[in-house]
Amino acid sequence: MNKLLRLPAVCDAVGVRKTCLYERIRTGTFTRPVPLSARSVVWPSSEIEAINAAIIAGAGNDELRTLVNRLHDMRRAANDASDRIAPKVAKQRKIRQRLQRLKQ
Numbered sequence: 001m002n003k004l005l006r007l008p009a010v011c012d013a014v015g016v017r018k019t020c021l022y023e024r025i026r027t028g029t030f031t032r033p034v035p036l037s038a039r040s041v042v043w044p045s046s047e048i049e050a051i052n053a054a055i056i057a058g059a060g061n062d063e064l065r066t067l068v069n070r071l072h073d074m075r076r077a078a079n080d081a082s083d084r085i086a087p088k089v090a091k092q093r094k095i096r097q098r099l100q101r102l103k104q
Contacts, residue, residue: 004034004042013048029064031071035100047071 005013011021014030024030030051033041054067079093 003045004036005045005048006040006042007033010043010048014052027061028068029061031068034075035096 007018007021011018014021016024021030025032031043031047033043035041050067050071051064054064059067
């Protein structure tokens, strides 16, 4: 089962502080969070486990970026599959994404 982990749990699992985690996200060596609401984000536990396994195996930054890109692609594929199943949810997601882009 894929749990959703909040920031403190992710920091504990990875062994870094919040600022270091967000620096890794900025450099592409860690996955971006999944927004739950306007003020709440989570990470799938399977992604944290995959990144930790790669780090333990000695992966460098380039290998981590490749892994992170693959994990993001898997997220997109899952979202696309759910879009076909629930068109109304897909429309709402696209609206939220547009709003987020406008805020940036």
